[in-house]
Amino acid sequence: MGVHVIKMPDLGEGIAEVEVVAWHVKPGDVVVEDQVLADVMTDKATVEIPSAVAGTVIELGGQLGQALAVGAALILIEVEGEGNQSAVKQNSRTMAAAAAPVVAPVAVAAAAVVEAAPVAAPVAPAPVAKSAPAKSLVTQASRAAGEKPLAAPAVRQRAWDLGIELQFVFGSGPAGRITHADLDDYVARGAGGAGGAGGAGDNRYATLDGETAVPVIGMRRKIAQKMQDAKRRIPHFTYVEEIDVTELEALRTQLNTRYGKERGRLTILPLLMRAVVLSVRSFPQMNARFDDEANINTLYSAVHIGIAAQTDAGLIVPVVRNAEARDPWSSAAEVARLAEAARVGKALREELSGSTITITSLGALGGIVTTPIINHPEVAIVGVNRMVERPMVRDGAIVIRKMMNLSSSFDHRVVDGMHAAQFVQMIRGYLECPATLFVE
Structure with missing residues (x-):
C-alpha cells in the first residue's frame, strides 16, 4: 500500500x-x-x-x-x-x-461579488483531534469595560483585514496586549470549535451563554469583503427620483397579451434595461469602470448590465452582455437563463464578471428608498423600489397613478451630481413615455 x-x-x-x-x-x-x-x-x-x-x-x-x-x-x-x-x-x-489556522485573508474579488458562483450547502467537516482546553469562540477580553484593547499597528491592520473586532480577542501578551498568535487562535476557534448549534459533530457553529457565533466563510465571506471594499474605496452619493410608470405598465400589459405566448412575458426589468442602454449613449461616463490605483476611468461602448440577484448562497451579479444589441424579450430571456444558472450553481465565471453598470431590485420588498452599494469597480448602480398606486395631481385633478422610485448611487470621484441627476431624469423620460424605448 x-x-x-x-x-x-x-x-x-x-x-x-x-x-x-x-x-x-x-x-x-x-x-x-x-x-x-x-x-x-x-x-x-x-x-x-x-x-x-x-x-x-x-x-x-x-x-x-x-x-x-x-x-x-x-x-x-x-x-x-x-x-x-x-x-x-x-x-x-x-x-x-x-x-494549522489560516493566517491570511482570502483575496477579495476583483470584479463583482459579488461576481462569484453560489456555493452548495457545506457538509460537516471531518472530526479533528481535540487539543487542550482553550478559550471559547467569543472570548471576553481580560480588560475593563470601555478599555481599548492593546495591539501593535500591524496586528490592528491584520485584524481589520480579517474582519475581527479586537474587543473580543483575548490578549496573551504583556498587559493583555493582543499578538498575532492571539489572532491565529481566534480565527481557529471561528473555523472550528467543539459542539455548537449545528448539532453533534458540526464544527461550523459554537454557542456561549445562549449566543450563537456563526463563522463567515465561503460566499458570505466574499460578499462581506466585496461590500466592505466597495464602501471603503468609493465615495458614494445616492440620488432618488419618483417615476410615473402607469403608461409603462399599460404598455407592458398590452405586449404580454399580444406576444406573451410566443415571445415570453415581460417584467419591468427588461424595459428598464432598455432605458439604461439608451441613456448611457448621452452619459457614457456612467457605463464605466474606475481603476482608482491607476487613476483611469475606462468608458465602454458595449453595455454589460449586471443584475444583482439573491440566491440561497447569497448575493451574486450575473451579467447580461451586450444589452445594447438586445430587444426587451431577448434581455428578459437572458436574465431568466442567468438567474436559473445562478440558482442551481451552474453559472460560468464569465457570466458573473465584467459588468459595466448594475441594476438592483428587491421586487415587491423594494421599499420606498434604498441606498445601493456600487458594484466596484463600476461607477453607477440603478436601484428599483416597489411600485405602488398613489393619488397624484395631474392638470389640477387628483388621479390614481402607479408610481415607482429609482434609488441610484454614483461614484462621486468621477460622476458629478448634476450629471447623475440628468442621467436619472433621462431614464425617467423613457419610462414615463415608453413608446420612446422603441424609437432609435
Missing part, C-alpha cells in the same frame, strides 16, 4: 490561493477515481476538486473557511501500489501547515 497526495490544482487566471467551502469526504471514506472530494472557492467561482485515484482517505488538508495555496496538499489517499511517495515527502510540511 502507498499514499497519494492530491494537491490544490492551479485554476488559472493568476489565482494564488482558494478557500475550502465544503468537504465531501472524511478520513476513512473509500473513494473512486473522479469522485468529488471538496468544493473550493476562487475569487469568482466555486470549483469541484475530483479524485485522481481510487483508495481510502487518510487525512484532509484543512478546515472549512481555510485558505490553501495553489500546490498545497489538499488530501492524502491510501492507494494500492506505491502512490506518489516523492510528492508525499515534499508535501509533508505543507499538509501540516494546511491543518
Whole structure:
C-alpha cells in the first residue's frame, strides 16, 4: 500500500490561493477515481476538486473557511501500489501547515461579488483531534469595560483585514496586549470549535451563554469583503427620483397579451434595461469602470448590465452582455437563463464578471428608498423600489397613478451630481413615455 497526495490544482487566471467551502469526504471514506472530494472557492467561482485515484482517505488538508495555496496538499489517499511517495515527502510540511489556522485573508474579488458562483450547502467537516482546553469562540477580553484593547499597528491592520473586532480577542501578551498568535487562535476557534448549534459533530457553529457565533466563510465571506471594499474605496452619493410608470405598465400589459405566448412575458426589468442602454449613449461616463490605483476611468461602448440577484448562497451579479444589441424579450430571456444558472450553481465565471453598470431590485420588498452599494469597480448602480398606486395631481385633478422610485448611487470621484441627476431624469423620460424605448 502507498499514499497519494492530491494537491490544490492551479485554476488559472493568476489565482494564488482558494478557500475550502465544503468537504465531501472524511478520513476513512473509500473513494473512486473522479469522485468529488471538496468544493473550493476562487475569487469568482466555486470549483469541484475530483479524485485522481481510487483508495481510502487518510487525512484532509484543512478546515472549512481555510485558505490553501495553489500546490498545497489538499488530501492524502491510501492507494494500492506505491502512490506518489516523492510528492508525499515534499508535501509533508505543507499538509501540516494546511491543518494549522489560516493566517491570511482570502483575496477579495476583483470584479463583482459579488461576481462569484453560489456555493452548495457545506457538509460537516471531518472530526479533528481535540487539543487542550482553550478559550471559547467569543472570548471576553481580560480588560475593563470601555478599555481599548492593546495591539501593535500591524496586528490592528491584520485584524481589520480579517474582519475581527479586537474587543473580543483575548490578549496573551504583556498587559493583555493582543499578538498575532492571539489572532491565529481566534480565527481557529471561528473555523472550528467543539459542539455548537449545528448539532453533534458540526464544527461550523459554537454557542456561549445562549449566543450563537456563526463563522463567515465561503460566499458570505466574499460578499462581506466585496461590500466592505466597495464602501471603503468609493465615495458614494445616492440620488432618488419618483417615476410615473402607469403608461409603462399599460404598455407592458398590452405586449404580454399580444406576444406573451410566443415571445415570453415581460417584467419591468427588461424595459428598464432598455432605458439604461439608451441613456448611457448621452452619459457614457456612467457605463464605466474606475481603476482608482491607476487613476483611469475606462468608458465602454458595449453595455454589460449586471443584475444583482439573491440566491440561497447569497448575493451574486450575473451579467447580461451586450444589452445594447438586445430587444426587451431577448434581455428578459437572458436574465431568466442567468438567474436559473445562478440558482442551481451552474453559472460560468464569465457570466458573473465584467459588468459595466448594475441594476438592483428587491421586487415587491423594494421599499420606498434604498441606498445601493456600487458594484466596484463600476461607477453607477440603478436601484428599483416597489411600485405602488398613489393619488397624484395631474392638470389640477387628483388621479390614481402607479408610481415607482429609482434609488441610484454614483461614484462621486468621477460622476458629478448634476450629471447623475440628468442621467436619472433621462431614464425617467423613457419610462414615463415608453413608446420612446422603441424609437432609435
